Amino acid sequence: MSTSNPDHIKGLLITALGVLFIVPDSLMVRLIDTDGATVAFWKSLVVGLVTGLAILIWQGPRAFRTTFGAGWPVWIYAICAGASGALFVIAVAHTSIANVVFIIAAMPLVSALFSRIALGERLSRRTAITMAVVPVGIGLIAFGSGETEGASLTGDLIALGVVCVFSLGLTAARSVRPVSVVPAIPAGMLLWALILLPFADPMSVPPGDWIWVALHGGFFIAMSTALLAIGPRFLPSAEVALLMLIESVLAPILAWVVVDEDPGLYALVGGAIVIVTLGISNLVALVQGRRVAVRPAMRP
Template sequence: MSHGRAIGLMVLVTLMWSIAGVVTRHLESARSFEVTFWRSLFNALALTLALVVMRGPALWQTLRQGGWPLWISGLCWTVMYTNFMVAITLTTVAAVLVTMSIAPLVTALFARLFLHHKLPARTWAAIGVAGIGIGWMFGRQAVEGGASLTGILVALGVPLAGATNWTLLQYIQQRQRRDPTQTEPDMLPAVLIGAVLSAAITLPLAWPLSASTHDLSLLGLLGVVQLAIPCLISVQVARVLPAPEVSLIALLEVIFGVLLAWVGANEAPGPTALAGGSLVIGALLANEALALRQRRSGFA
C-alpha cells in the first residue's frame, strides 16, 4: 500500500466512524444500552464473517491460545464499543467526540508512565492545554447540570481504554524486539472479543428489547459500516502510516461527526463544546505540527 493510498483510506475510515452520532439521532425507539447491544451484535457478526475469511481455522486457535494480551486488548475494545454509544445517548455528539479526541495525548502519557518513553516538552504542554479544554467542558456541564456531565464521564472511558490498548500493543512490540524468539501474538481477533463481550454485557441491561425494524436497519449500518469495516481497514493502514500521522488524520472524525450531526440532525455544537474543543484540537494540531517539523529537520 502506498503512503498516499494509506492516507486516503484513513480519511475514509474517519468519515465512516463519524456517522454514529447522526445515525443515532434518527432512531425511533431504541435507547441507551439497547443501542449499544444491537450495534455490538451486528459488529460481532460482521467481524466473525470477515475474520473467518481472513484467518480461516487459525482464528479459533488464536482465540484459544492468544494469552492475556489478546484478552486485555479485547476488554479495551469492549469499553470503547460500549462507552461510546452510551455516551452518545447521554450528551451531544460534539461533547463526546471532543472528549475522545484526547486519546493521542493520553496514549503518550501512558507510554511515559508504563513504557518509560521520554516525552518532549511540546507534548507535556499539549497535554496541559488539552486538560484545560476538557476541564472547561466538565466545569460548564457541572454548573449546567444534568445528563451532559454524565455523558462526558462515560465518554472519557473511550480514550482511556484506547490508550491502554495502544500501550499494550507497544509493549508487545518492545518485548518481541528484546527477545526475537518470542512470537508476536495476532491481536486482530481482539476486536471480535470486544464486540462479543459488549453485546453480552449490555443485553441484560437492554432487556426488554424495543427496537423497531427501522432502528435495526440503522443499527446494522452502524455495526457493519461504522465499526467492523473501518476497524479492519485501520489495522492495515497502521502498518504503513506512523502513529502520529494516524492520530492527526483521526482528528477529522471530530470535524466530520460534528458537521454530520449539525446538518443531518440539527444538533448544533454548543459554546461549551466549541470552546473546549478548540483548546483540545488546537493542542493536538500544534503538537503534531511541531513533531512533523522536527522530523523533517532531522532528515534535512
C-alpha cells in the same frame, strides 16, 4: 516519508476513508430511537459478528490462535476494546455528540501517559506541553455541559472513561508488538454484547430504525475497523493522528445538520482548543520526523 511513495499514498487514502466511515458513528446512535444500553448491545453484537466472520474468511482460524497466543495483554485489549465501544454509545446517549468526540480526541495523550507508566516509554517535551493544554479545553467542555441543552457532566465523564479504558487497551496492545490484535476485537465485542444483554431490550428498536442498526455496526463501524487496521501501517503515527481529528471536526457538524444538535459555545471553544492543540502537536511531530506509533490506530 515522501508523499510520492506508493505505500504512503495507499496508507493515506485507506486511513482517510476509514476515518470518514467512522464519522457517522455517533449520529447513528442518535437515529436509533431506543435506550443507550440497547444500542450498545446491537453495536457490539453486529460488529463482533461481522468482523469475526470477515477475519475467518480472509485469514482463517489461525489468526485468532496467533493473536490470543500472545497471552494476557491480548485479553486485556479485547476487554477494553469491547468496553470502550459500549461506553462510547452510552456517552453519546447522555451528552452531546460534540462533547464526546472532542473529549475522545485526547485519547492519544492518555495512551502516551499510560505507556509511560506501564512500559517506561519516554514522553517528549511536545507531548508534555500538549498534555498541559488539552485539559483546559476539556475543562471548558465539561463546564459548559450545565449550560447546553442535551449535554451533561455524566455523559462527559463516561466519555472520559472511554478514553481511559481504550488507552489501557492500546497500552496492552503495544506490549505485544508486532502481534496484530485486530482478531481480538470481535471477541471483545461479542463478550460485551453478552454483558449488556441483561440491561438491554433488544426488540425495543422501532421497525423503521432497524436499517440504522444494520448500517451502524454492520457497515460503517465494520468498514472503519478494517480500514483503520490496514491504512496506518503505512503512515507515521503523527499523520494518522491528524487524520483522526477529521472525525472530531465532522461528527458535530453532521449532527448539527441532520438532527439540529447545537454543540453550544463552550463545546465549540473547548473543542477548538483541543483540536488545534493536537493538530499543532502532530504537525510538529511530522516535521521532526517522529514515528512513535499507537497501534492499532483505532477508535472505539
